[in-house]
Amino acid sequence: MNNTTEKFADFHTPEVKIYVDGRKISSLGIDVSEVKIEQILDGADSFSFTVPQALDEEFNPRFPDVFQFGNKVEIHVGYRDRLFPAITGIINSVSWDLTEGNYIDITVEGYDYLFLLMKKEKHKSWNDKKDSEVVKEILQKYPFKRLDIEDTRIRHPHIRQEGET
Structure with a gap:
């Protein structure tokens, strides 16, 4: 028996728990069919997950308050009761997918908080600051x-942020 098998009590399938604004979506009756987390070296990490049959036949969302732009998402992964937070971020995209059988799934996408820093350009100045x-x-x-x-120890008489993120 290898170390991983012993450590996780012969449990081989990873578990994923997704929280939106602090609510575990599985406890709201929301199923997820696919989860993707992308970590990159010099930018914001991203996530996506698919919610099957998220819209009814008249294109009304079954979970209208859950998948709103800007809602906080936490994705935890691991085995059994040993889950760790893999990414925390915000929703920035919700797309509709028409599948076989005429079901409409949604794919929820977002980025970690670094995305917010990269997105906004600011113009500001500071006096007598490090x-x-x-x-x-x-x-x-x-x-x-x-x-x-x-x-950084060195105090500057004036610092100016000019159109930088």
Whole structure:
């Protein structure tokens, strides 16, 4: 028996739990048929998942309040009771897919919070601040769980952010 088999009690299929705005979607009666998480080196990580039969025959959403743009999504993966958070982000796309049997599925897509930082261009200036103080001020506006910012020590008389993300 290999180490993984022993560690997870001979359980071979990974488990996924998805939370939207703090609610576990499976407890809301929402099934998911496919989950994808993409982690990249120099940009925002992304996620997508498919919800089968998410629209009725008249194209009305079965879960209208759950899959809204900007809602927070947490995806946890693992085996049995040993799940870890794989990605936390926001919904930025919901697309409809017509499948065989005339069912309408939706695919929900989103990005981690780095996406928000990359999307907005700002124009701002600071007086008598260190770079690390400016970074901390900017990042505190976003829902990061923790900030680990190294003190840059050098104080600048003036820092200007001009159309940069």
